[in-house]
Amino acid sequence: MIVAVIVSAALSVLVLVLALVLPAITSPTVPFGVRVPAGHAHDPAVTQQTRLYRRRVLAGGIAAAGGCVALFGVTGETVLLPVSVLVLLGLWYGCFFLANHEIRAAKAAGGWYEGLRQRITVDTGLRTDPPRFPWLWLTPALVITVATVVVGVILYPSMPAVLPVHHGAHGSPDRQAAKSVGTAFSLVFVQIGMTALLGGIATAIVHRSRPDIDPAHPRSSARWHRRYMALAAKTLLGLVAMIDLGMLGSSLLMWTGTVTSWAPLVVVLPILAAVVVAIVVLARNNRVRDEEEPDTGLTHRDDDKYWRGGLFYVNRDDHALMVPRRFGVGWTLNFGNPRAAMLLAAVAALIGLVITLRFTG
Numbered sequence: 388m389i390v391a392v393i394v395s396a397a398l399s400v401l402v403l404v405l406a407l408v409l410p411a412i413t414s415p416t417v418p419f420g421v422r423v424p425a426g427h428a429h430d431p432a433v434t435q436q437t438r439l440y441r442r443r444v445l446a447g448g449i450a451a452a453g454g455c456v457a458l459f460g461v462t463g464e465t466v467l468l469p470v471s472v473l474v475l476l477g478l479w480y481g482c483f484f485l486a487n488h489e490i491r492a493a494k495a496a497g498g499w500y501e502g503l504r505q506r507i508t509v510d511t512g513l514r515t516d517p518p519r520f521p522w523l524w525l526t527p528a529l530v531i532t533v534a535t536v537v538v539g540v541i542l543y544p545s546m547p548a549v550l551p552v553h554h555g556a557h558g559s560p561d562r563q564a565a566k567s568v569g570t571a572f573s574l575v576f577v578q579i580g581m582t583a584l585l586g587g588i589a590t591a592i593v594h595r596s597r598p599d600i601d602p603a604h605p606r607s608s609a610r611w612h613r614r615y616m617a618l619a620a621k622t623l624l625g626l627v628a629m630i631d632l633g634m635l636g637s638s639l640l641m642w643t644g645t646v647t648s649w650a651p652l653v654v655v656l657p658i659l660a661a662v663v664v665a666i667v668v669l670a671r672n673n674r675v676r677d678e679e680e681p682d683t684g685l686t687h688r689d690d691d692k693y694w695r696g697g698l699f700y701v702n703r704d705d706h707a708l709m710v711p712r713r714f715g716v717g718w719t720l721n722f723g724n725p726r727a728a729m730l731l732a733a734v735a736a737l738i739g740l741v742i743t744l745r746f747t748g
Contacts, residue, residue: 419486421487425686504685506685518616575638629660670716698714
């Protein structure tokens with residue numbers, strides 16, 4: 388139970404800190420997902436909404452954590468602890484949506500784009516001289532997956548007839564299944580699926596994403612985009628290696644029948660550590676660095692109509708599979724691209740496969 392409390396508290400703190408710092412690391416020309424000219428990036432409306440957003444997030448986070456802790460103290464149900472993280476995520480989006488709505492209204496009322504020269508800038512060099520995919524960074528994930536398979540094959544004859552396929556908050560098995568190749572190697576399928584999925588996303592970032600190049604400083608923003616793409620791909624491949632490591636640890640617990648209170652940490656700690664590192668690395672490099680390039684006098688095209696709620700990009704005329712996030716770090720899917728639906732279907736299929744293999748044995 389102590390482990391569940393610690394993990395839930397760590398996740399809540401991570402979400403809350405991320406929510407509070409995101410306005411500071413997001414590009415100033417897209418505050419809360421709203422495209423604004425550089426001259427209005429620090430408009431009083433933007434400054435006020437940023438201040439209100441942080442106050443709301445902080446108050447909501449404290450209230451959500453306090454409410455879930457109180458319910459946990461009354462009921463003793465550990466399932467209420469991760470619920471606090473979900474509640475906090477919902478409050479976070481609510482605060483974001485309020486700020487997004489108010490800045491959009493101020494932008495429309497003030498005519499912020501009137502008289503400006505709007506342009507779209509592209510980097511043709513991404514097709515004629517594309518960046519290289521960091522294949523070497525994929526090696527750790529592949530090595531860990533192969534090692535898991537080898538260890539599993541060696542231990543399979545001596546595995547218990549009934550395998551624990553899930554551990555509760557106390558570390559004790561609360562779900563079991565008869566030994567079979569499907570149940571014993573279910574987490575290996577997770578490793579293979581996650582490696583293929585995140586490796587594919589990293590490939591899409593490098594070769595199938597559309598850069599958001601600033602028309603006012605095209606050269607410096609294009610150079611930054613290339614560096615950021617390579618960094619993001621390496622970060623994703625490092626993350627999948629840590630996920631595979633967690634799956635290896637969980638598989639060893641299942642194969643040996645080990646019962647311990649720290650069982651949940653075997654999976655959670657490597658993944659949580661990798662997520663924190665990934666967020667920090669991407670956040671520190673999330674803005675274009677000033678390289679003293681002369682301003683061209685051009686500005687981004689006002690493309691808010693393609694962003695639903697400031698977070699979801701839907702543009703059927705854009706052939707890119709992924710685009711830079713408006714609010715946050717990294718990339719998001721173009722939900723107007725049919726391949727995005729295929730990718731989401733692959734994620735759903737992976738989840739369904741895991742459930743089928745682990746919980747129907």
